[in-house]
Each structure stands twice: as structure tokens, then as C-alpha cells.
Amino acid sequence: MWLIDQLVEQQIAEAQRKGDLSDLPGSGKPLTLDDDSHVPPELRTAYRLLKNSGFLPPELEMRREAVELERMLNGLAPDDSDYQQHTKRLRLLEIKLQQAGMRTDFLHGEYRRRLTEQIEGKNDV
Numbered sequence: 346m347w348l349i350d351q352l353v354e355q356q357i358a359e360a361q362r363k364g365d366l367s368d369l370p371g372s373g374k375p376l377t378l379d380d381d382s383h384v385p386p387e388l389r390t391a392y393r394l395l396k397n398s399g400f401l402p403p404e405l406e407m408r409r410e411a412v413e414l415e416r417m418l419n420g421l422a423p424d425d426s427d428y429q430q431h432t433k434r435l436r437l438l439e440i441k442l443q444q445a446g447m448r449t450d451f452l453h454g455e456y457r458r459r460l461t462e463q464i465e466g467k468n469d470v
Contacts, residue, residue: 404445411438415452423463 414435421428439449
């Protein structure tokens, strides 16, 4: 057993003796565990620690940014000066997510429809 494991076990045993772990919220209810099966075992503890501290793994941070960009693009007119810049950034994030093995289907809802309408509108002119 690792030293850190022994220290944790000692802390838990001491808290149980003091009664610090009795009458906790959710006591007697099943735990809600995150599905971390896609995370390599050697990274699970680090990812959980980051998540509990309010940080996301790089892939999920990119996904969050891509969703925000897509929402922003939905509110911009295609002739807006920022539209092209945000579109390029979104496409770059999509490529990075795909390279990381993540699906990008979530990006092809409203954004794809508006882009298709814009392209079709330009083709008609």
C-alpha cells in the first residue's frame, strides 16, 4: 500500500471514531458516480481532482468553447466582421476535437442549417 493510501485510511478511521462521518447528507443513498471509462486509468484521479476543482480536461474545455462559439455565431449576421473569424476558430476546434477522438455532431445543428442557407443564398445570386 502506498504511503498516501495509508494516510488517507488513517484519516478516515479517525473521522469515523470521532463521529464526523455520521449523519452526512445523502447517507444511506447510492452514490452517483461519473462515467470515466473513456479516461485512461492512470489519469482518472487527476481528471476527477481537476473536475472537482472547477477545471476541465483540455478536450472538454475545447468542446465548451466550441459550443459557445456556435451559439455566438447563431446570433451574428453572416456579413458581420467577427463572423468569419469565429467561423475559422470553430472549424479549428472541431478539427482538434476530431483528432482527440471526440464526436462533433453537437456542432451541426443550427450552425449547419444557417451556413447552408447562406451558401445557397449566395449561389442563387
